[in-house]
Amino acid sequence: MRGDAVTTARVDRNVRLDATGIADVLALARIAGDADGAEPLDEAVLLRLRDPQAAAVHLTARTPEGLLVGYAHLDVTAPAEGTGLDLVVHPAYRRRGLGRTLATAALSEADAAAPVGRAAVRAWAHGDHPAAAALAVDLAFVRARVLWQMRRSLTGSPSAPQLPDGVALRAFQPGSDDDAWLALNARAFADHPEQGRWTADDLRLRLAEPWFDPAGFLLAVEESTGRLLGFHWTKVHQRAGSTPIGEVYVLGVDPTAHRGGLGRVLTAAGLAYLRERRGLDRVMLYVDESNTAAVALYLRLGFAHWCAHVNYHRA
Template sequence: MSSAEPPSHQVTRTDRLSPAEVTDVLALARAAGDADGADPFDEHVLLRLRNPDAAAVHLTTRAADGTLTGYAHLDTTDGDAGTGVELAVHPAHRRRGTGRALARGVLAAATGPLRVWAHGDHPSAAALGVDLGLRRARVLWQLRRPLTAPIPETRLPDGVTLRAFRPGEDDDAWLALNARAFAEHPEQGRWSPADLRVRLAEPWFDPDGFLLAVEEATGRLRGFHWTKVHERPGSARIGEVYVLGVDPAAHGGGLGRALTSAGLAYLRDRRGLDRVMLYVDESNTAAVALYERLGFARWSAHVNYQSA
């Protein structure tokens, strides 16, 4: 970049952020999320930010006084899929060319095709996607539902019971079930033991809210509903249908609906929440239909742009 450019247009690249830099990025993310109504980075990026050993490329822009004005996270760990990108500009520093400067930095640093998430589906993100030569490839809906509305009764199939996840005992069986349930999913079905362990160590993890459907006769796991509670200072608490999966061999028996109802009841009755959200691919019409029948409605959209 030319030294004649404004400081906010000068992009700095590093493979490792200092603790102070991570704090700056998280503060920028909070400001952007508050302004846009959607957090700019997904859980995958936030986990990697908090893990200093996670491999990533970090691009930053700063104002003349050192204030962080923009940040881009590049995940280059999957060579076949290309580079995953998430990018945010501080609300107070938008419409000044910072986003396009970061985009140029992304193009210079990326290897292989690009996969860029735009959380909230804002027009500015669509315009940036055009500048990068990307196509709109995937839409992830956030659905929400009040927990004050009636929750359907949990009716499990015959011979199936619910119990809480047991860390250290259920890990391998759950990972195998997760892989079967999400065999066609581009991210969820590829979870490794390390991916599971890092989430079990998160402050929000609650084993009682990780419900397993177990076949009584064999002890085999048939499905699960992993719930999560989001708690952020200054914001109302909200529950999440974090991951819900059913063994393909158990499809068609109503287990998915029963697990959903059980998790919603847990969030309402045990955690005292009055609202819940979830994420679902727009293309997964069966899941969208199930959740809409259970009272969920569309709240926001998250768009994945990919190289043409």
């Protein structure tokens, strides 16, 4: 969510965007991300933007000349649980009231779709932008969750680790491992508000992404049974004009395999893959500020706080 203070841009409502509309949104996101140092739309929004089956509301603000200068995305798939909102305004068109106009229109849309009364809305402010914080206060949102982005250099990162006895490491096999991995992911992230709810469709969309590389999706398996014990799914971000950066995309361990050091081993294995197989020199990850155990692990592994993303709620 990006805030700004009156513009002549026209706001239109869409339930589908054509290829040109999608390209315009992606271009706007790149411009805003370059200006702010944080991408304004998260991965879930980008996947839904490109998925013709995804149910969403798109609010687009264009100048009289047709330039897209503002965009709001509403995830309306589960209104009883709350509507998701992501919003971005072109840096050159801020401080004209456009952010407030888009946010107000988005809230009206959410309320209209709510089963009863006013909708619960969850809005992300990527980069913890001060203008977004001010707009959130004005619109009666409260700061509910903070997601840290942490980074480290891959220079001097651990070499390929020593696996526990009876445990082997192998690459994910699309089609064969899908169901077992989804079940493990649900167990590992049973208390996570998003990750633990992944469905087969969520996995399918990501396996179809251009960045997906099964060799970088590492599975720890019990040698005697083949049972999945943990995983480290890595990702590489490649953008024209920028140096590629790796990501600890998802890291999980079965609750029955905790306290054996498997999480640390899997982390090191993924970092070694990114450095030795992909030739990268830096890596990032996302972790909830409230997950003190994970934050402590990543600090011990040389990661440092880079920026914060704040989730605001309106009840």
